[in-house]
Amino acid sequence: IILNIGKRVIGMVVDAVSDVTSLAHDQVRPAPEFGTVLDTAYIDGLATVDERMIIIIDIEKLMTAEDMGLMDQAAA
Known part of the structure; x- marks a missing residue:
């Protein structure tokens, strides 16, 4: 990808891509709060398509996060 x-511009190796889906704004719900159990800082929202749950991730936030150590802050 x-x-x-x-x-x-960077490349990311993934195991597989099963689908590419377009979502309307009204299909996306805010991510629920999980307290300290799960950090949702990188999750933009959730959507349901054909009975499948889709987690929408802010890839730029994730890749530039200090704890990921993948990209330096100059990329932000």
Whole structure:
């Protein structure tokens, strides 16, 4: 997968891509709060398509997060 993050273009290797789905704004619900059990800082929302739950992740936040150590702050 090719990503544009900040001012960089990077490639990410994934195991598989099963679908590419377009979602309308009204299909996306806010991510629930899980307290300290699960950090939802990188989750933009949840959607349901054909009885499947889709977790929408802010990939730029995730990749530039300090604890991930994948991208330096210059990319942000």
